[in-house]
Amino acid sequence: MVDSLRDQLLKSGIVKQIKDEKRQQQPAPRPGGAHGKGKPPHKPERPARSQEEIDLAKAYAIRAHTEAAERKRAEQEAAEQARLKRERKAKVQQLLQGQTLNKAEADQVRHFEYGGKIRRIYVDAAQLAELNAGKLGIVQNGGRYVLVSQAVAKLISEIEPNLVALLVDASSGGIGEDGVPDDLMW
Template sequence: MADSLRDQLLKSGIVKQVREEQRAKSPSQPPRGGRPPQGKGRPHAPPPRRDNGEMDLAKAYAIRAQTEATERKRAEQEAAEQARLRRERKAKIQKLLEGQVLNKAEVDQVRHFEYGGKIRRVHVDAEQLTALNEGRLGIVQQNGRYLVVSQAIAEQVRSIDAHLLALLVDPQALADDDGVPDDLMW
């Protein structure tokens, strides 16, 4: 009863047989230092290749990472190109507006207009107010300011970047308008 499993195996002779089989298989390798070689058994072998068209997970991740990197790089290049074009348009408009701004320091009236979904205002005198309402003058937005300019300059700004033209009344639309709203019921 006090015999351990090892002792029982040695008595039965099974352990000796296993040791003798191992020695018979590798007689050319002498044991080092009198101890049997330690290890996990057989050396690590690479997994078999799949030839039926399936790709392994690492390859799929590598392909995905590469496509994401190229997509990111393309998006960055596109954003840089858009920024460059915006800077060029802004420089053209700034050069066009030099000396053409008609804003005055001492004015007594305010012209309200809608721009960017909000009601904005620009300070003008009486002459400029009538000219704005007739379409002879326009308003251009630049660097957070609203600048009063002539109709020709406003048209040129529209051709460069229509988003910066804040107000330009169309004289043709004024001729068609009789001052009575279309939805007014008599």
């Protein structure tokens, strides 16, 4: 069987010899304690650092401090943006409370483009005419589309413009020459 190098050295006695020599070089412990009274253990002196090493250490410390400050600033900015978004959402919820005009028995479909896709909302005949005339608007709220008055839609567009899904410009009439609402591009 092959012995490891360590085992071979132990058998030959070289390792024991080196350990004995190291033990003889160390001073004997004092009776009052390992290092005497109040004296710290002896540490080997480190070689003095060069100016280049000191400058490099300072540069690393400055960089770490700057990066930490930037991270903290970015976190504070993100927290502020989240707070503002929550406030805007609460204002929109407050505006929509009791102002929705959706009807469960609505039977006509009004298509509109929102977010790059064609969406739909169910309205009755009177709501469809008012929606196409710009008297009503559609607001996206919590993944649903809500029919609201023009005034409410304009207030919401001032708070959070991307929530207004459809508000036909009343000055253009809203209906093109072909009878199709101007916001639809079929």
